[in-house]
Amino acid sequence: MNNTVKSPKRHMGLARSRAISNTVIHIVLVIISIIWLIPFVFILLQSFRCESAYQVGYVVPQQWGFDNYVSLWNSNFPKWYLNTFIIALVNAVAQTVIVLCMSYALSRFRFKLRKALMRFMLVLGFFPGMLTMIILYRVLKDIGLTQAHAVPGLILVYIASSGMGYYVSKGFFDTLPKSLDEAARVDGATRFQILRKIILPLSKPIVIYTILTAFMAPWGDFVFARYISFENSAGMNVAVGMYNWLNLDQITTKYTMFCAGGVIVAVPVTILFLCLQKYYVEGVTGGAVKG
Amino acid sequence: MKRILALLLTALMVFALAACGGTNDPKDTGKTPDTKAGDDTQQSGGELAGTYDIVVWVAENAVELTKTQIAKFNETNTDGIKINATVEPVSEADAGTNMVTDVEAGGDIFCFAQDQFARLVLANALAKLGTNAASIVKEANAAGVVAAATAGDELYAYPLTADNGYFMYYDKSVIPEADIDSLEKLVADCEAANKYFSMELNTSAWYLASFFFATGCVSEWTTDADGNFISVNDTFDSPEGLIAVKGMEKLIKSPMHLSSSKGTEFASGAAIVVTGTWDYEAVKEILGDNMGVADLPSFEVDGKEYHMGSFNGCKLMGVKPQTDAVKQAALHKLAQYLTGEECQMERFEALSWGPANLADQASEKVQSNPGLAALLAQSPYSVPQGQIHGSWWDIAKVIGDDVKAATDEAGLQAALDNYKAKIEELFKLDSSALLFVGAWNDWNNADDADTYYLVKADDGTYSLTLDVPESDYMGGRIVNPGKWDNDKGFAQVTTGVELVKDLGDDNPDNNIVFVEAGNYTVTWDGTAVTIVKN
Structure with a gap:
């Protein structure tokens, strides 16, 4: 009986304290998101500034316009953008196919040295990819895939080791019951049919996650792209091309153009993420259910 | 059996791919046609006539001008040389690093700031000038620039500009004309107006050396013909050096000091910026009629005045050594043209680059350019930037921060001692030992x-x-x-x-x-x- 008398009071106290703590948390979150958003807003505003092209001490432009975007269009930027887009697209497709096939094979097939292979790839993965930079440059140069022909060269570099990124999707495939495969086998399905018609539809988040990561990696790559294009503007991607605008002799005339370029680079990535956000989160955590 | 066959086939494929690559390579780099062109003409009497595919590296803003100049060269040269050039924008500051990374893939003709010269000679990235060309270049250009392009007794590059020095831009609405000769007054003016005095002292040895040159300190380096550094005469760590850092203290410890050399700082609260001619247009746009230019001020230590010095450097144009001697000669002809009196003048008119050519320097147009006039006013106090060891820049630039952190004279002296120790380390086991x-x-x-x-x-x-x-x-x-x-x-x-x-x-x-x-x-x-x- 005592409880029924006391409980409303206690309930009120709880509600109030929850309200207070929620307010505090929200205020903190708002502050953090403002801090986080400032650079993006800054870049966006700067990209519409027309009165001058150098860095200034204020954020809101005095004269608004699309001049910077127009001059972007007239520079090498479209070429770089196309290069980046081709690389990222081809890589997204090829790498996804390779990774999914690899994961399926490692998850479902039992063959000699399977464990050894997985272990070998794990160890290999410990070495930073940058270590191979010099030798990769040499090899690609001898095949003729540097400078003006950097696009196929870079695609080759990104795709080459993609099979090793099988962990997340293999982990996810392991969680799908094997009895599904077996049932399909009994009905006469081939391995490929099983992958295509049963496994993939069940693992949409993982497929999308793989596509997204495969698209993103080359989209923002700088180090390899810089070496392999080696100062040849026909083979540059956006990151390398725009980096040159930050040189001392160019920054005074190209700064706002740089900001405009940054905005345009962010557009497809933002759209991709907005559309596929739901799957992305599922994908990142999905593979972690069973390792 | 099947497996062995598969293995063999795979091996075959790999070899086929490698072989493909091998044959494709020369075509891709455009070497084959060049060699042919060269050979043909050689048989017809050692002429340079022919078409050459080349890559030219110049600064971004000079790309269009260089294209026009090369087109003009194609029309006017009497040797029948046709240059088919791809002009790439590569910053003069990066060209050296890029060339050294992969000489083969680098530009056939490239422009670079003189501090990279020794490295480029060492890396065999520069083709020596012939005796004839060398004597023409030596005669036509300023001595300091020629010295910067010389290793041992040989000339390895063509002078492009002679304006790589710094002076002072100021905002006339903040700084009274009467104060521009005194560092102390300028600092006081900036503090009073709550505006920045901008000079890149914390991160750049190039600007920081200004104070040392004021008191007569030197850092002179000598190279042998291969570009190896053999010795240095460095007096930064001396009583004069101590006076210099005391002068530097006055600026670097001011709350209104800003370590930057960007002309655009005027748009964000600077009243004085120490930088060079390359910022002229930007500063003019911001300050308009309020723009003032002057030589650097003097500072006073123990009752004695010292006029701040500066580096006086230049940009050079180099020709990459070629396997084909005929192409090489043609490239030298082109480089000689591009750095000749006419082209240097065009560059001055279009880009305000100060010419190294003596005739151009004497012309009225150049003399009346305010930026170059300030550079000229500064020149009696400037030190030609000869060959300087690449590590010096990193060793010397920490002096700025050390001076700022120092609380007494012992601290200032420690900054110099630290510098001296590092310079000595450079020569302990280096390439000049025997x-x-x-x-x-x-x-x-x-x-x-x-x-x-x-x-x-x-x-x-x-x-x-x-x-x-x-x-x-x-x-x-x-x-x-x-x-x-x-x-x-x-x-x-x-x-x-x-x-x-x-x-x-x-x-x-x-x-x-x-x-x-x-x-x-x-x-x-x-x-x-x-x-x-x-």
Whole structure:
């Protein structure tokens, strides 16, 4: 009986304290998101500034316009953008196919040295990819895939080791019951049919996650792209091309153009993420259910 | 069986791919057609006529102008040279690093700031000028610029500009005209107006040296013909150096000091920026009629005035060594044209780049440019930027932060001591040392023990006393560490010839081969080897 008398009071106290703590948390979150958003807003505003092209001490432009975007269009930027887009697209497709096939094979097939292979790839993965930079440059140069022909060269570099990124999707495939495969086998399905018609539809988040990561990696790559294009503007991607605008002799005339370029680079990535956000989160955590 | 077949096929495919690559390569880099063009013309009498596919690296803002200039060269040259150029924007600050990374893939003609010169010569990225071209270039251009393009006695690059120096831009609405000669007054004005005095002292040795040059300190480096640094005369760590850092203290410790050299700082609260002609247009746009330019001010320490100095540098144009001599000659012709009187003038008119050409410098147009006029006013206090060791920039730039952190005179002195110690470290085991390699140390030219290094004496000679053990071949020669140069061997022995064997043609490496084992003293005086038996 005592409880029924006391409980409303206690309930009120709880509600109030929850309200207070929620307010505090929200205020903190708002502050953090403002801090986080400032650079993006800054870049966006700067990209519409027309009165001058150098860095200034204020954020809101005095004269608004699309001049910077127009001059972007007239520079090498479209070429770089196309290069980046081709690389990222081809890589997204090829790498996804390779990774999914690899994961399926490692998850479902039992063959000699399977464990050894997985272990070998794990160890290999410990070495930073940058270590191979010099030798990769040499090899690609001898095949003729540097400078003006950097696009196929870079695609080759990104795709080459993609099979090793099988962990997340293999982990996810392991969680799908094997009895599904077996049932399909009994009905006469081939391995490929099983992958295509049963496994993939069940693992949409993982497929999308793989596509997204495969698209993103080359989209923002700088180090390899810089070496392999080696100062040849026909083979540059956006990151390398725009980096040159930050040189001392160019920054005074190209700064706002740089900001405009940054905005345009962010557009497809933002759209991709907005559309596929739901799957992305599922994908990142999905593979972690069973390792 | 099947597996073996599969393996074989895979191997075959890999080889096929590799072979493909091999044959494709020359086509891709455009070498094959060039060589052909060169060969053809060579047969028809050593002319340079032909079409050459080349890559030219210039600064972004000069790309269009360079294209026009090359087109003009194609029309006007009398040798029948047709240049088919791809002009790439590569910053003059990066060109050196890029060339050294991969000379083969670098531009055939490239522009670079002079501080990269020694590295480029060392990396064999610069083709020497012919005697004729060299004498023309030497005569037409300012002496300081020619010196910057010279290693040993040879000219390796063409002078492009002579404006790589700095001076002071100021905002006339904040700084009274009367104060521009005194650093103390300028700092006070900036503090009073709550505006920045911008000079890149914390991150750049190039600007920071200004104070040291004011008090007469020097940092002079010498290279040999290969671009190796042999010695340095550096007096930054001296009583004069201490005066310099005391002067620097006045600016760097001011709350209104900003370590930046961007002309655009005027848009964000600066009243003074120390930078060069390249910022002229930007500053003019921001300040308009309020823009003032002047030489650097003086500072006062212990009642004595010191006018701040500066580096006076230049930009150069280099030609990459080519496998095809005819192409090489054609490229030299082009480079000579591009750095000639006419092209330098065009660059001045279009981009305000200060010419290195003497005739251009004397022209009225150049003389009346305010930026260049300020540079000219500063020039009596400026030091030509000769060859400077690449590490110097990093060693010297920390002085700024050290001075800012120092609380007393001992702290200032410690900053200089730290600098001095690092400079000395540079020369401990560097490429300029000499090592007597041979049977006695198993021909180890990377030897890190002192035993077989020649010791430098006060008179500039190098000598070493060593035991030559008995063996079948008691030979060796003097080399730089890590190298196999053969110009300090038997042929250079002037004294003690009877102690060594003359093997004639059996000695292609010019080795010094002792007749018998024993204890010898070997001396190298820069031209000759002296051998004495002890």
